[in-house]
Amino acid sequence: MEPTSTRRVASHWRWISGVVALGLAAGLGLLVMLRESPFDLDADWMTDVLAERGPVLEVLAMLMDRIGGGPIGVVVVPLGLVALLLIARRPWGALFSIIAAALSAAIVQLLKGTFARARPEEILVTADFGSFPSGHVANAATLATTIVLIFGLSRSRAWVWMLGAGWIVAMALSRTYLGAHWVTDTIGGALIGIAVAVIVWAPFVTRLEREPRPSKNAPTPTGAAATPLTPAEGAPTLGAAAGSRLRAPAESLSPHWRDRCPSG
Numbered sequence: 001m002e003p004t005s006t007r008r009v010a011s012h013w014r015w016i017s018g019v020v021a022l023g024l025a026a027g028l029g030l031l032v033m034l035r036e037s038p039f040d041l042d043a044d045w046m047t048d049v050l051a052e053r054g055p056v057l058e059v060l061a062m063l064m065d066r067i068g069g070g071p072i073g074v075v076v077v078p079l080g081l082v083a084l085l086l087i088a089r090r091p092w093g094a095l096f097s098i099i100a101a102a103l104s105a106a107i108v109q110l111l112k113g114t115f116a117r118a119r120p121e122e123i124l125v126t127a128d129f130g131s132f133p134s135g136h137v138a139n140a141a142t143l144a145t146t147i148v149l150i151f152g153l154s155r156s157r158a159w160v161w162m163l164g165a166g167w168i169v170a171m172a173l174s175r176t177y178l179g180a181h182w183v184t185d186t187i188g189g190a191l192i193g194i195a196v197a198v199i200v201w202a203p204f205v206t207r208l209e210r211e212p213r214p215s216k217n218a219p220t221p222t223g224a225a226a227t228p229l230t231p232a233e234g235a236p237t238l239g240a241a242a243g244s245r246l247r248a249p250a251e252s253l254s255p256h257w258r259d260r261c262p263s264g
């Protein structure tokens with residue numbers, strides 16, 4: 001397959017994968033709206049969570065609640081990422097991340113009002129109406145996916161993927177632990193966050209690839225890595241330099257004395 005065709009297929013798959021994930025989230029929301037009672041998975045998980053509640057885990061979950069939503073999760077964290085990207089001279093990455101965060105938050109609020117799912121009764125935090133999808137998990141998924149797409153598209157940076165996935169799972173667990181969401185709410189939030197980030201990323205791919213990245217070799221003042229010259233490329237060898245110095249005095253003699261000098 002030609003390189004141009006390969007790039008075209010890859011571009012299409014970015015859009016398609018994002019749209020499919022968004023469609024799965026919408027389909028799950030429709031099932032939730034049509035069902036009067038929670039799914040068995042939701043009910044069983046909530047029963048297990050209630051049995052495991054304790055003061056230490058509750059403090060950690062409350063901390064995740066503050067970080068993942070409200071002014072901090074919706075405004076402070078996205079703007080903090082934008083600031084870091086601008087400092088790193090990644091303006092296109094900054095623009096991509098803020099668009100993805102804003103669009104994800106808007107879609108979540110739209111779907112909450114559309115599906116109007118009631119939250120669990122055993123909730124430990126104050127929350128607005130609309131359980132599906134989880135806004136905290138959507139924020140976490142958008143943030144993690146954005147960072148992965150900007151910094152982690154390399155086999156050597158698999159740890160970025162692992163941290164991103166861990167952050168999404170931790171946020172989902174904290175939301176169900178606090179009784180703020182059903183399990184299916186967190187699944188829907190994760191799908192929306194990932195889908196929005198991938199869809200927004202698609203038109204930014206080329207520009208993001210052209211932005212500066214950390215290099216293993218330190219650049220020269222002109223911006224290019226220093227490349228040593230080989231003898232074939234014109235770099236003088238030690239022997240050639242010594243020979244040129246020995247020949248210089250003989251060449252400076254007059255023709256009369258040069259003929260009298262013995263040649264080696």
